[in-house]
Amino acid sequence: MLAYEFLGAKIGAGKTMVLDKGFGLNAAADLVATAGATIDFIKLGWGTAATMDRDLIKQKVALYRQANIVVYPGGTLLEVAEASGQYAAFLQETQALGFNGVEISDGSTVITPARRQALIEQAKTAGLFVLTEVGKKNPTLDHELTVTQRLAEIQADLAAGANYVILEAREAGKNIGIYDATGAIIESELDALAKAGSDQLIFEAPLKPQQVALILKFGPQVNLGNIAAAEATAVETLRRGLRGDTVGKIQ
Amino acid sequence: MLAYEFLGAKIGAGKTMVLDKGFGLNAAADLVATAGATIDFIKLGWGTAATMDRDLIKQKVALYRQANIVVYPGGTLLEVAEASGQYAAFLQETQALGFNGVEISDGSTVITPARRQALIEQAKTAGLFVLTEVGKKNPTLDHELTVTQRLAEIQADLAAGANYVILEAREAGKNIGIYDATGAIIESELDALAKAGSDQLIFEAPLKPQQVALILKFGPQVNLGNIAAAEATAVETLRRGLRGDTVGKIQ
Amino acid sequence: MLAYEFLGAKIGAGKTMVLDKGFGLNAAADLVATAGATIDFIKLGWGTAATMDRDLIKQKVALYRQANIVVYPGGTLLEVAEASGQYAAFLQETQALGFNGVEISDGSTVITPARRQALIEQAKTAGLFVLTEVGKKNPTLDHELTVTQRLAEIQADLAAGANYVILEAREAGKNIGIYDATGAIIESELDALAKAGSDQLIFEAPLKPQQVALILKFGPQVNLGNIAAAEATAVETLRRGLRGDTVGKIQ
Numbered sequence: 001m002l003a004y005e006f007l008g009a010k011i012g013a014g015k016t017m018v019l020d021k022g023f024g025l026n027a028a029a030d031l032v033a034t035a036g037a038t039i040d041f042i043k044l045g046w047g048t049a050a051t052m053d054r055d056l057i058k059q060k061v062a063l064y065r066q067a068n069i070v071v072y073p074g075g076t077l078l079e080v081a082e083a084s085g086q087y088a089a090f091l092q093e094t095q096a097l098g099f100n101g102v103e104i105s106d107g108s109t110v111i112t113p114a115r116r117q118a119l120i121e122q123a124k125t126a127g128l129f130v131l132t133e134v135g136k137k138n139p140t141l142d143h144e145l146t147v148t149q150r151l152a153e154i155q156a157d158l159a160a161g162a163n164y165v166i167l168e169a170r171e172a173g174k175n176i177g178i179y180d181a182t183g184a185i186i187e188s189e190l191d192a193l194a195k196a197g198s199d200q201l202i203f204e205a206p207l208k209p210q211q212v213a214l215i216l217k218f219g220p221q222v223n224l225g226n227i228a229a230a231e232a233t234a235v236e237t238l239r240r241g242l243r244g245d246t247v248g249k250i251q
Numbered sequence: 252m253l254a255y256e257f258l259g260a261k262i263g264a265g266k267t268m269v270l271d272k273g274f275g276l277n278a279a280a281d282l283v284a285t286a287g288a289t290i291d292f293i294k295l296g297w298g299t300a301a302t303m304d305r306d307l308i309k310q311k312v313a314l315y316r317q318a319n320i321v322v323y324p325g326g327t328l329l330e331v332a333e334a335s336g337q338y339a340a341f342l343q344e345t346q347a348l349g350f351n352g353v354e355i356s357d358g359s360t361v362i363t364p365a366r367r368q369a370l371i372e373q374a375k376t377a378g379l380f381v382l383t384e385v386g387k388k389n390p391t392l393d394h395e396l397t398v399t400q401r402l403a404e405i406q407a408d409l410a411a412g413a414n415y416v417i418l419e420a421r422e423a424g425k426n427i428g429i430y431d432a433t434g435a436i437i438e439s440e441l442d443a444l445a446k447a448g449s450d451q452l453i454f455e456a457p458l459k460p461q462q463v464a465l466i467l468k469f470g471p472q473v474n475l476g477n478i479a480a481a482e483a484t485a486v487e488t489l490r491r492g493l494r495g496d497t498v499g500k501i502q
Numbered sequence: 503m504l505a506y507e508f509l510g511a512k513i514g515a516g517k518t519m520v521l522d523k524g525f526g527l528n529a530a531a532d533l534v535a536t537a538g539a540t541i542d543f544i545k546l547g548w549g550t551a552a553t554m555d556r557d558l559i560k561q562k563v564a565l566y567r568q569a570n571i572v573v574y575p576g577g578t579l580l581e582v583a584e585a586s587g588q589y590a591a592f593l594q595e596t597q598a599l600g601f602n603g604v605e606i607s608d609g610s611t612v613i614t615p616a617r618r619q620a621l622i623e624q625a626k627t628a629g630l631f632v633l634t635e636v637g638k639k640n641p642t643l644d645h646e647l648t649v650t651q652r653l654a655e656i657q658a659d660l661a662a663g664a665n666y667v668i669l670e671a672r673e674a675g676k677n678i679g680i681y682d683a684t685g686a687i688i689e690s691e692l693d694a695l696a697k698a699g700s701d702q703l704i705f706e707a708p709l710k711p712q713q714v715a716l717i718l719k720f721g722p723q724v725n726l727g728n729i730a731a732a733e734a735t736a737v738e739t740l741r742r743g744l745r746g747d748t749v750g751k752i753q
Contacts, residue, residue: 001304001305002301002302002303002304002305003300003301003303003304003305003308003344003348004300004301004324004328004332004341004344005305006337006340006344007301007328007331007332007335007337021732021733021735021736022536022537022732022734022735022736023532023536024529024531024532024533024535024536025532025535026277026278026528026529026531026532027275027277027278027528027529027532029275029277030274030275030276030277030278031275033275033276033307034273034274034275034303034307035273035302038302045736046739046744046745046746047739047742047744047745048735048736048739048744049505049506050504050505050506050509050739050742050744051504051537051540051735051738051739051742051744052504052505052536052735053503053504053505054503054504054505054507056535056536057505073506076744076745076746076749077506077509077744079749080509080743080744080749081506081509083750084509086508086509089508090506093505093506093508097505107746108746108749108750109749109750137746137747138746170746172710208423230272230273231272232273233272233273233299233302233303234272234273234296234299236302237297237298237299237301237302240298240301240302241331242297242298242299242301242302242327242328242331243297243298243327244297244327244358244359244388244389244421245388247327247330247331247359247360248334248359248360252555252556253552253553253554253555253556254551254552254554254555254556254559254595254599255549255551255552255575255579255583255592255595256556257588257591257595258552258579258582258583258586258588277528277529278528278529280526280528281525281526281527281528281529282526284526284527284558285524285525285526285554285558286524286553289553459674481523481524482523483524484523484524484550484553484554485523485524485547485550487553488548488549488550488552488553491549491552491553492582493548493549493550493552493553493578493579493582494548494549494578495548495578495609495610495639495640495672496639498578498581498582498610498611499585499610499611
């Protein structure tokens with residue numbers, strides 16, 4: 001039973017994807033106990049999983065999965081494996097470690113549309129939950145992507161079987177995707193992308209003003225990603241109108 | 252016994268109010284063990300308490316109180332309850348969860364002076380430690396508040412029985428209250444407010460340069476609030492002249 | 503055995519010095535379990551060690567040392583002790599608490615070259631690992647130091663027996679040492695200092711763009727310091743080409 005339940009608590013509007021960039025088991029247990037019910041996906045950011053002992057990763061993944069969270073290694077790790085011709089080994093190790101999802105991206109490397117489709121299909125066939133990511137980590141390359149190209153990629157990914165498509169914003173959230181150099185939303189870009197429908201889109205929104213703006217624009221059911229682990233509870237309060245920025249503004 | 256005690260340790264000059272924005276029990280235990288002796292108040296920020304299980308909140312509050320810390324839910328939660336006509340239920344649940352303080356604010360809503368006085372008196376009657384907060388969370392609304400109005404509110408709150416009055420700066424500490432858009436202190440504003448006497452004033456000072464400036468201006472006994480939990484020990488070193496910024500400058 | 507070992511894991515290129523600014527035992531245990539194998543030095547920042555109970559410091563130092571990490575109190579604490587004529591007592595307490603290193607600096611106080619040499623020699627004689635630090639914590643004073651003076655100090659420290667010399671950048675990494683007011687590297691300054699040879703130099707690099715730039719310039723074997731504890735794993739992924747910024751760019 002939630003504290004202050006008489007205020008009309010309603011947990012879980014909108015998907016929340018949290019970034020774990022190297023938590024140990026004490027911090028992971030705290031995250032699950034405090035915010036586990038509000039978190040849908042946890043990403044072990046970029047290649048962090050590959051710097052740690054297998055047993056530790058297994059324990060952490062199990063801990064998150066007990067809270068019914070989809071857990072997956074960062075897309076960068078998949079890209080590094082794919083670039084060295086080891087995608088099959090990557091999928092095998094990912095499942096051996098207990099992950100139940102993968103992220104398929106080409107943020108740091110080049111992957112053809114046909115190969116991207118094959119990666120999605122192989123992961124789905126292996127029984128994994130598939131999130132794909134659209135966008136480049138290098139701002140110059142990212143700016144070359146047109147809205148039309150991004151929309152086409154979103155649609156192709158979903159057609160190939162992806163469960164969700166993530167719009168890249170990195171950990172910093174500036175000068176990339178729908179955000180300008182200050183981290184503010186470029187409304188025209190956002191509006192054009194949102195035409196794809198937002199149910200299966202996850203907006204990476206690491207900065208609080210981004211979270212506030214997206215919740216006020218689309219409602220608490222908007223899907224948000226790359227939320228810093230320490231901010232998971234704060235995001236839930238924004239969704240529920242329990243922080244100054246959204247008090248009285250949530251239906 | 253403190254480490255390096257021969258250096259003349261003196262713990263506890265000035266009140267320190269720390270912001271907990273969603274800690275689990277492992278992190279809370281660390282906070283108490285490392286900095287509990289230097290912390291006077293812990294606020295479970297804005298509405299975060301209402302997103303968690305009652306038992307978890309009870310355990311965390313108990314853990315903090317064992318360290319003789321006054322613990323209270325954020326003023327925003329009180330405002331949400333009051334706005335829906337549930338102040339009595341709010342006080343009851345607050346005490347049932349083990350909190351021994353409340354924060355009475357109107358940062359996100361409108362509360363008349365008479366009603367504010369009634370809220371303070373009811374909380375005091377219920378046996379709670381009362382901190383009030385002066386300032387608006389929306390910068391535009393906050394800028395409309397004159398120093399004279401702020402001073403009047405401080406005095407009215409103390410007259411109504413508030414134990415301390417907090418000067419709002421939010422978690423970010425910029426473009427609000429005594430801080431300009433860069434987070435620097437507006438000296439004229441600060442000086443005017445400090446005329447009220449600073450013993451019962453708590454300056455929210457989330458940014459390190461703000462903490463340094465206030466300690467150098469008023470001495471280590473200045474009361475500081477909205478200190479990030481991870482910075483509690485750092486603030487104590489500033490008060491004691493054990494960090495570069497204040498070495499040799501503390502009496 | 504590391505997760506995803508088939509990707510060719512290679513741990514430990516370059517020394518990494520991590521800043522602990524007040525961790526409790528739960529967080530310290532997480533740090534060791536997740537990143538202990540990649541960390542060479544942990545500094546209990548500035549005077550934080552002197553605000554805590556002796557037993558707690560002893561336990562934390564022991565925990566880090568079990569992971570073969572050199573642990574030392576911040577240079578500021580040594581400076582405060584030295585300024586009050588208590589260097590011998592400082593060394594004694596440092597060793598009694600279990601630390602196996604010290605940092606000798608003059609970032610906040612003035613110490614003559616002769617006295618600095620004596621401090622280094624006494625610490626070495628006591629059996630401690632010695633890191634010295636070059637630079638001033640006050641930006642105005644720091645800017646007065648010429649490259650020639652910094653180089654001379656580096657060479658004198660090494661000649662006196664220092665194991666490593668740290669280039670000061672503080673926790674914030676801006677407007678100090680080799681960094682300009684935005685935190686960007688001043689290449690001419692860096693190049694001049696690097697002529698001293700970088701094997702025994704540790705560059706404080708608290709900001710991610712600094713870490714990326716130094717790794718891309720000198721390779722993963724560059725020594726990096728003042729890494730926030732929460733970023734230790736992220737730095738290791740940069741060294742190994744497992745984060746977007748360095749994917750495909752590490753030999």
